[in-house]
Structure formats: structure tokens, C-alpha cells
Amino acid sequence: MKGIHQLAKHLDISIGTVSRALNGRPDVNAETRRRVLEAAEQLGYVANQSGRSLRKGSTNVIGLMIESGKDNVDNSDNFFFGVIGGLQTVFARHNLDLAILPCPSEEDPLEYLQRMVARRLVDAMIISATQKIDKRIDLLIEKRVPFVALGRSHSGGSHTWIDLDFAGVANSAVDRLISKGHRRIAIAAPTTDINLGFVFVDAYRAALERHGLTYDPALVLRARSSEDGGYSVGGDLLALAPRPTAIILIYELMAIGLYRRLMEAGVKPGCDIAVIGFREAPRARFLQPALTCYRLSLQDLGTELAETLLSSMPDYAEIYSSHACNRLWPLDLVPGESDAFELAP
């Protein structure tokens, strides 16, 4: 005999009462509850999750799906570790546990998600790195699994998401560079169909046109979202004639490779070319001259993601109703020296 039966036997009461005491039901004698709690603590009893889940229909586990083979995860300077802290702060309030579910690179992300959802391993999902068309969203809606997407998508009609304000950053960066006299501004963009790439480039184009400049597709430099990608962007940049006087990057780590490539060619960021990075990353903080970039609190983003997710789960919807809306997450300019010069007119 084991589990709750063993505990009940040890206390010489019924398993029903043990369960009620453990779950904090009000209709339990205070002394009985105390005895149960004490014995559970002493014997190290914790309810078997399978039995509990089967009966209750919920697991108290929230899944965070990541695609471990992808550039955006491998190269994002522990973006996820930061966000996780925020998520857990909120989940801890409700005894929800977070499980990170890494989709193997050989497996189709949609099939992987389908499997996780069908097995009912988790009560709700957080997905990220949304594509322009992202069938995962349709799947989660169809299966009625509460979820929040970190990133927008054209899929799924209305659903819950939070996205970094890529358009805001593109806008701000273009404005800033133009105010310093730049007219030929390149941009680094991802090679994949990740939605943020479209948002970023579209906003860049709109910002240019707002200033009366013509959008030139040749200035959109595609690369992997890594230092290597930044290095290759550097090469492409140097090969353009006439050479752009400024570049805006989309991933934090690109800056490191770009600096390296430029240095090799004797082109100095902040003197010979203006560079604006994307997110302020621990690793990029060491660049010299200091990189102009944008800051956000990963902890706060995680908190907001969690609260938005809970607002879409029946059991918590009421508590978090004020978070039941989509959000563009702002990033704040961190001026550096990498674009700190005016271009002669």
C-alpha cells in the first residue's frame, strides 16, 4: 500500500479526509488537518500527479515550448533564462510549475506541440518565435488549450500575445540616424519566416518613407541571428557601393560579429559608420565603442507573459482579467558611442 492510502492508514482516518485536509478544504476539523499536514510532512507525502491530474483534468504544469535547434534560441544570449524568472514569480503564487519543452530539431514543431497537447502534459502553453503563418496557433485554438504567444502572427485571428515593439525600435533607430544626417541606412534582418523580421523591415521602410527617403531592398542584409551572422552582415555592408553610413541590427549578438568584421577592414563603428544594435545584451555590453541599443526587463516581460496567460485560463481569469489584452512591449533607448557622430551634410 502506498500513496494516500498509506498516509490515511497511518493516521487511521479515511483517504477522503486526508485529501480534503491536504487540499485546504474548509470542512475539516482543525486538529485533524494539523495531524494530516504534520504526518504528510514527516513521511514526505506529495500527491501523485497522475492520479490527481486524471481526476481533476488539470496538471498544474505550464509548458514553455522552445525550439532548441533554432538560431533565435541558441543565440539569444539567454533571453529565455531571464524571462523564466518572471514567469515563475507569477506561477509560484498559484502552485503552478513551469516545464520547458524543447522541440527536437528533427521534429516538426507542429507535431511536437500536438503531441504535448494531446497527452495533456500541461494545462497551458507559452509559445515563442512565432512565424508569419504559424499553425501552432490554430492548433491551440482548435484544441482549446489556453496559451499566450510571445510574438505576433497572422494566424489564428484573435489570440493572446505579447510582442516586443520591433516597429518602435525600427522607428526610433531610423529617426535617430536621420537626425544625425544619415541618408543611406542599412538594416540586418533574419533569413527565416519569423514574424518579427517582417514587422521590423516594414517599420524600417515606413520610417524611411516618412522622411522622404526611398526604400532600397539592397540595404536589407539577411543573416543568421548570431555573431557569425553579424560578421557576414559586416562583409555585405562593406561590399555595398556606395557604402551605407549606418546600420540597424535586429539581434543582440550580431553586433559582436559585425564589430569584428568592421575592425578587420579598418572601419571603426562610431566614427566611420553608425551602428545601432537591438536588445542590450550582457555580452554586447563589453563592446567598444559602446553600442547604442535598446533595453527591456526580461523579468518584467516574464511576469506580464505569465499574467496574460493566466487571464486566459478559466481558473484564474477573474484574478488576472486586467491582463487579458495583447501588448507591445516597449524598449528603451540606451545611447552609446556607436552612432555618436554627425554626418557632414
Add this chain to the structure above:
Amino acid sequence: MKGIHQLAKHLDISIGTVSRALNGRPDVNAETRRRVLEAAEQLGYVANQSGRSLRKGSTNVIGLMIESGKDNVDNSDNFFFGVIGGLQTVFARHNLDLAILPCPSEEDPLEYLQRMVARRLVDAMIISATQKIDKRIDLLIEKRVPFVALGRSHSGGSHTWIDLDFAGVANSAVDRLISKGHRRIAIAAPTTDINLGFVFVDAYRAALERHGLTYDPALVLRARSSEDGGYSVGGDLLALAPRPTAIILIYELMAIGLYRRLMEAGVKPGCDIAVIGFREAPRARFLQPALTCYRLSLQDLGTELAETLLSSMPDYAEIYSSHACNRLWPLDLVPGESDAFELAP
């Protein structure tokens, strides 16, 4: 009605037969099996994990515990993402899924692990960042949960582990530096009780003494395992009088901060001081002069970890019996320019 009952009704057969067909039992008519598989595919049926786990007593999920707030995770240049790929390659063969379980920084790691284990969320665990005394190991042994530790520990008597060969690296680095004429060699070590710190420093000491040099505790520079840590090591190094002519680092990212601090002081790695880094990290590859460091395949390490773990699980022990042993994982020297000079005698 839902789940397997619905599927059985749809096919007008019993749930027992459906279950047997789905689980690949031999005693099912081929045509029946075909119909069941087809219907399951079409209706998107996947067995509810809770029902399955409750009945079978196993979940088909392997947990990887990480401590998300810790230096060694946040700053290890996506060490884990690399290992995960290898783990999944092996687990995929047996339809095992990997769930990463991040211990919240506010929670005691031992209590967290205890909770995860007691809930029976996973069939087996992988733990990492083992401490010299690590009660998690005693807990897993006591609860008879199959596990493998990435890192050794004094706890738990005999248990399954794989550890990077920190001693081998310390040895090799000391030998290499001494052969180039260095006599005053500093070492960077962690501030925490993580076991690898003890192993590394002990081996460094033994190597020095083997060469007839005296171990000097003042040359052991404690720091966080990050770029910041490397920067602070740089400061400590410059403050030593007489200044050491060489330094050996224990974490990959320290090199970046160290280089920066040395450059600020006009001290050039590879000319004025010899630097040997630890693991070859994507990010450190960009350092100039190129860092002398050590290489390992994270994918292979992940594969071996998984196979070792499976060798300790009753259902798989036989298949992986050849992996049922502890291992020191070798690292290969990648000579760079950061120590490429001989010291005048």
C-alpha cells in the same frame, strides 16, 4: 464520451483492443490494427498521459533540472542547449520526452527536486552543477529515482555521473605554461561550493607541485562565472605584485571580461601575459588574439549522458549496459595565440 472510449465506439470495437493496437501488441489482427491506427491519426487521438501514467506507473518523461538563477546556467553560453540536442537524439529512440525543470531562484533546490520527484512528474532525472556536498543525490538514491549527475560530488556514495575532465584541463594548462617558461601562474576559480571548483584548483595545485613549484593561495582568484567575473579577475591579476605571467580560467565567458580589463590597462594577452581559457565557446571565438582553450562536443556529451541515464533505468538497462559507468569527459586543446610566447628564462 472522449478519449479511448470515443475512438473505440467510432470503430465499434472494445477499448482494450484499441489500446493493444495502439501500443503495438502482437496479439492484434493486422486489419484491426490498421483501422485503429488510421482512425487515431484521423481523429488526432493521443493517449492521455495521466491515465497512462497512473496505470503504468511511468510517465515517459525525463526531467532535466536546472537552476535558472545561477551564474553557471545564465553565463554558460548556452551550454545546455547544446547538450539537450544530444539528449533528445537518444530519448527519441524510446519515445521518451525531455522536460527541462527550472528551479526558481527563490526555492531551495532540494525542496524543488523533492516536489518534482514526489509528484512523479518524470521517470528519471538529470541533475547538474553538483556541489561538493549535494543532498539532491542522497534524495534521488533514497527515493530510488533513476538519475545521472553531470558533475561529481562527495555525496551519495556510488552513483552515476559524468563530469568534464577539469583536472585534465588544469593539468594540461599548467604543463603547457610551464613548458613556455612560466613560473608564476594564476588561476580563476568559482566563488561557490560547486564541486568542479575544488577539482580544478586541486589539480592545479598538484600540477604545480609536480613541477616543483609552490602553491600560492594568493594566486587563486575567485570570481563569478561571467564576463563580469572575468573583468574582476583582470583587476585582481593586475593588482598582484609581482604580477603573474599567466592565468588559467575556469569558465568560458570569463575570457571576454578579462581581455577587456587587460586591454584597458594596456596589457596584451599573448604578449604581456599568457591566458588559457576553459571551454571553447562560440562567443569567445571572436576574441583577438585567439584564445587558447579546450574543446568538447556538447552533442556527444548529451548523447552519453542520456545513454548513461538509460543504463540505470530498469526498462532500458539491458540495451545500455555498456554505458553503465561513470566517465570523465575529455576536452581537447585548441591552441590559440593568447599564450603563444616563450618567457625569457
Add this chain to the structure above:
DNA sequence: CTGAAAGCGCTTACAG
């Protein structure tokens, strides 16, 4: 306030 019992969705001896 407590106990006895039903039932969550599965898998697997057992009988036929």
C-alpha cells in the same frame, strides 16, 4: 466534520 463510493482514462491479465 467524516466515511464510503464513484469515476477520471488508461493498460493488462484473464477468459473465451
Add this chain to the structure above:
DNA sequence: CTGAAAGCGCTTACAG
């Protein structure tokens, strides 16, 4: 080869 039934460990109406 298939079906009927037991039972995995819980939670929760229901009765008292």
C-alpha cells in the same frame, strides 16, 4: 484474436 473487468492514485459529490 477480442471483450469485459480490474485497478493505477487521486478528488469530490453525497449521505450521515
